[in-house]
Amino acid sequence: MINILIFSPHPDDAEISIGGFILLHANEYKIKIINLSAGEHSSNGDKIERLKESKFVENRYKNISTKCLFFEDANIQHTVIDQQKRIIRIIREYTPGVILTSHYTDEHPDHLESYLLVKNAIYKAGLNIYPELGEQHTCKHVFFYSQNLYNGKGSMFIDISSVIEEKLNILSKYRSQLIQDNSRVKTYSNTRIFQKVLAKDKYCGSLINTDYAEEIISYKKITIKNIFDIVF
Numbered sequence: 001m002i003n004i005l006i007f008s009p010h011p012d013d014a015e016i017s018i019g020g021f022i023l024l025h026a027n028e029y030k031i032k033i034i035n036l037s038a039g040e041h042s043s044n045g046d047k048i049e050r051l052k053e054s055k056f057v058e059n060r061y062k063n064i065s066t067k068c069l070f071f072e073d074a075n076i077q078h079t080v081i082d083q084q085k086r087i088i089r090i091i092r093e094y095t096p097g098v099i100l101t102s103h104y105t106d107e108h109p110d111h112l113e114s115y116l117l118v119k120n121a122i123y124k125a126g127l128n129i130y131p132e133l134g135e136q137h138t139c140k141h142v143f144f145y146s147q148n149l150y151n152g153k154g155s156m157f158i159d160i161s162s163v164i165e166e167k168l169n170i171l172s173k174y175r176s177q178l179i180q181d182n183s184r185v186k187t188y189s190n191t192r193i194f195q196k197v198l199a200k201d202k203y204c205g206s207l208i209n210t211d212y213a214e215e216i217i218s219y220k221k222i223t224i225k226n227i228f229d230i231v232f
Contacts, residue, residue, distance in 0.1 A: 005139075006099075020201070080117075152204070
């Protein structure tokens with residue numbers, strides 16, 4: 001069983017948006033990161049290099065594992081039934097209590113398609129269809145993450161101040177995408193991404209009176225039974 005299942009359009013997307021969340025929860029829960037694509041068509045790095053980079057968190061943290069579905073980069077499509085079935089099978093196999101995936105506010109077309117694809121698969125995983133893909137599983141806790149700011153109106157903010165340096169260390173391991181040197185094509189990601197991550201996380205932190213935070217968007221209204229379950 002996997003406690004937290006995270007779908008990422010490409011290697012590094014989840015870590016950029018919710019790397020702190022992943023680190024904080026890896027101490028107590030089993031986390032699986034599913035990369036839909038290897039990102040093989042990016043300006044820098046080939047499939048082998050990008051997959052190797054994605055294994056850093058798996059090798060460093062015992063409760064984190066990764067898997068790539070090898071959907072074609074730049075061709076993730078929510079209407080493709082085979083792609084839906086692959087994700088349905090994974091949800092039913094791992095029976096997660098929590099699922100996170102990219103939000104539609106991300107600008108990258110693959111991120112929008114991933115949002116629609118995973119959302120559809122989550123719904124269908126709980127239906128009495130495709131019995132060959134495993135037993136039905138309904139995940140009650142579904143959240144989204146975005147590399148862009150969701151107007152500062154996320155359903156919740158996670159204080160990541162204690163792990164911000166480790167988050168940046170993880171991002172630095174994605175050298176093909178996020179580190180600029182003379183052998184790489186100059187891109188927004190390898191020239192500005194660290195500034196963007198720090199700026200966004202610091203702003204989110206300011207909203208909850210802490211140094212750094214990450215924004216999590218809930219699929220449904222969050223309900224509680226005890227007012228003291230909320231951290232003020």
